[in-house]
Amino acid sequence: MSAAPLAPAPVPPIAYEPAARRHMTDAEVLFAAKRLANAGQLYGFVAECGVKALVIACGVKPDAQGGIPRSRPESHKDKHPLRVHLPTLMSNISADSQLIPDGIQATRYLALVPSRNNFHDWLIDHRYWREDSLPITSIHQWRAAAREINAMLDQAKQDGVL
Amino acid sequence: MATIYFNDALRLAATSLLDAGLPHKSKVRLIRDVYGRLRFALDCPLADYPLAGLTQLQQAQAALGPYATSAEVLSHDSFSDPKAVFGSTDWHRTLVALGADEDGAPLGIAEVQLLDRQITGQDWLRPPLECGAAHPHRFVFFGLKGGVGRSTALCMTAWELAKRGLRVLLIDFDLESPGLLGLLLPTHKGAEFGVVDWLLEDAVGQGEAILPRMVAASPLSETTVGAIRVAAAMGRGDPDYLAKLSRAYADVPGVGGPLRMGTRMRTMVERLEAQEKPDVVLIDSRAGLHDLAAVSITGLADTALLFATGGAQSWIGYRQLFSYWQHRPDVAQHVRERLLIVRALTPKSDREAIVRTFQRNAYELFSETLYDELPVGQAAADVLFHPGEKDESAPHFPILVDWDARFQEFDPMLRPEGGGATQAQIDGAFGQLIERLLSRLEGDDA
Numbered sequence: 001m002s003a004a005p006l007a008p009a010p011v012p013p014i015a016y017e018p019a020a021r022r023h024m025t026d027a028e029v030l031f032a033a034k035r036l037a038n039a040g041q042l043y044g045f046v047a048e049c050g051v052k053a054l055v056i057a058c059g060v061k062p063d064a065q066g067g068i069p070r071s072r073p074e075s076h077k078d079k080h081p082l083r084v085h086l087p088t089l090m091s092n093i094s095a096d097s098q099l100i101p102d103g104i105q106a107t108r109y110l111a112l113v114p115s116r117n118n119f120h121d122w123l124i125d126h127r128y129w130r131e132d133s134l135p136i137t138s139i140h141q142w143r144a145a146a147r148e149i150n151a152m153l154d155q156a157k158q159d160g161v162l
Numbered sequence: 163m164a165t166i167y168f169n170d171a172l173r174l175a176a177t178s179l180l181d182a183g184l185p186h187k188s189k190v191r192l193i194r195d196v197y198g199r200l201r202f203a204l205d206c207p208l209a210d211y212p213l214a215g216l217t218q219l220q221q222a223q224a225a226l227g228p229y230a231t232s233a234e235v236l237s238h239d240s241f242s243d244p245k246a247v248f249g250s251t252d253w254h255r256t257l258v259a260l261g262a263d264e265d266g267a268p269l270g271i272a273e274v275q276l277l278d279r280q281i282t283g284q285d286w287l288r289p290p291l292e293c294g295a296a297h298p299h300r301f302v303f304f305g306l307k308g309g310v311g312r313s314t315a316l317c318m319t320a321w322e323l324a325k326r327g328l329r330v331l332l333i334d335f336d337l338e339s340p341g342l343l344g345l346l347l348p349t350h351k352g353a354e355f356g357v358v359d360w361l362l363e364d365a366v367g368q369g370e371a372i373l374p375r376m377v378a379a380s381p382l383s384e385t386t387v388g389a390i391r392v393a394a395a396m397g398r399g400d401p402d403y404l405a406k407l408s409r410a411y412a413d414v415p416g417v418g419g420p421l422r423m424g425t426r427m428r429t430m431v432e433r434l435e436a437q438e439k440p441d442v443v444l445i446d447s448r449a450g451l452h453d454l455a456a457v458s459i460t461g462l463a464d465t466a467l468l469f470a471t472g473g474a475q476s477w478i479g480y481r482q483l484f485s486y487w488q489h490r491p492d493v494a495q496h497v498r499e500r501l502l503i504v505r506a507l508t509p510k511s512d513r514e515a516i517v518r519t520f521q522r523n524a525y526e527l528f529s530e531t532l533y534d535e536l537p538v539g540q541a542a543a544d545v546l547f548h549p550g551e552k553d554e555s556a557p558h559f560p561i562l563v564d565w566d567a568r569f570q571e572f573d574p575m576l577r578p579e580g581g582g583a584t585q586a587q588i589d590g591a592f593g594q595l596i597e598r599l600l601s602r603l604e605g606d607d608a
Contacts (some may be wrong), residue, residue: 024242154241154246158195159195160199161196
């Protein structure tokens with residue numbers, strides 16, 4: 001991977017890394033206030049944003065907004081397998097080793113998140129659900145995985161990958 | 163503007179921190195990333211640092227050109243767990259030579275707090291955290307290159323110590339050259355598993371199970387009072403060694419973050435020690451400036467024997483290693499008293515002059531790197547570590563191991579009349595080495 005350029009301009013609105021950290025801060029506030037339903041939703045966003053920050057740092061070319069593009073680079077018809085939510089995002093990364101240009105580096109950092117499959121029962125649609133239907137007992141697993149994601153981002157930041 | 167290379171970047175960054183106008187200097191640190199690029203890192207929330215200072219740092223960072231990671235000056239706000247990042251044991255007080263002025267006069271040395279994120283080699287700077295834990299004395303045998311008689315010396319040491327009644331545990335870290343310990347353990351007598359197996363099985367949670375099956379008794383110790391127990395790199399008749407070696411250095415996910423190779427090797431040594439209860443441990447380190455050598459010398463050794471032969475070229479590598487430590491004084495202070503230089507393959511002809519030159523070179527190397535600098539015209543005060551050139555117990559004072567054709571393709575199982583060696587011949591070549599090691603062991607008891 002070549003080194004990232006200095007201060008890109010103009011600044012695109014999507015920045016997954018600070019978004020991941022912001023969601024974490026807010027999730028912890030909600031968790032401490034026992035607002036578990038939305039805390040749980042945010043822990044999922046932490047992981048989603050953290051992983052997307054990593055794959056872009058590992059060579060996935062972002063669109064003009066700074067996000068994962070709508071379609072795969074080699075085909076305008078096929079939807080980009082990384083422009084999805086959890087838990088599909090994690091399974092698509094595991095299923096297709098060609099998705100990330102610098103797969104070796106991505107693997108190294110994903111190894112810092114051994115609990116990433118804790119989100120198997122997390123859904124983006126939970127935001128529409130009745131509170132008593134949510135798998136809220138999973139929140140501790142989600143929280144643990146979100147913390148690993150943040151530690152991974154801290155490591156990548158020190159290493160100059162982010 | 164002059165092109166900035168790796169060699170310049172840290173010096174430029176350190177120089178910019180000397181500016182008298184820079185506020186809260188003690189809060190400003192440096193992080194060097196895996197590409198060698200730098201960023202300033204404020205050990206405080208960004209809002210607590212004066213804006214003028216921040217602007218100054220941003221400008222200094224931009225001036226590093228390709229050696230600035232990004233425009234961002236890091237702070238507690240850059241990380242989710244700043245306590246973990248800024249409290250990491252990988253931060254080192256680091257001395258940076260500032261170069262020379264236009265007239266060639268040296269500009270002195272600056273001290274910075276540096277977090278050096280590396281791809282490999284991090285273990286050269288990782289002394290063990292729990293220094294107090296009781297364990298048998300560990301001797302590490304290291305050479306910058308192979309072919310200097312390191313493994314032969316290690317085997318003879320094991321044998322001689324066993325003759326004196328000690329229980330010796332030998333661990334082979336030279337995974338890239340398995341089988342070098344064949345002198346002590348013919349392959350068909352080896353244990354079922356080797357060190358490389360432990361690294362793989364431990365990664366899937368089965369390290370504990372194979373531990374009792376990775377140590378074998380050396381046939382040499384059948385006639386000695388003490389025992390020689392050998393943990394070889396490779397198990398007996400391994401059908402797939404390279405497939406294992408290529409995976410052995412992987413980091414393994416652990417509860418508190420990934421377990422790195424260095425930590426895992428330390429764990430393995432500690433468990434082998436707990437199982438075998440040896441009086442002394444001998445580790446055959448991999449040659450060269452490799453990660454495994456870093457783990458064994460910085461992380462494990464109570465005494466590291468550094469094998470060298472004469473000639474300027476044999477000092478170049480050691481000088482690089484020593485000055486690397488020298489620039490991290492905390493690490494240097496931990497390591498330096500554990501080192502002993504071995505003059506390997508000392509020839510018989512012209513011996514006195516050769517030994518004198520070697521001793522002089524070794525002393526100069528240590529004086530200029532790892533020993534404390536002496537105030538001009540004074541002997542070492544008690545607080546300074548700077549043994550005299552003739553101090554026979556000092557790290558630089560060479561242990562002589564003789565060159566003797568007999569030991570080149572030596573089989574210790576043979577009797578002297580069939581090509582083996584007499585006790586007098588062994589004493590002649592390895593006597594000094596054994597005596598120095600025994601006196602280190604006695605030092606532990608004192």
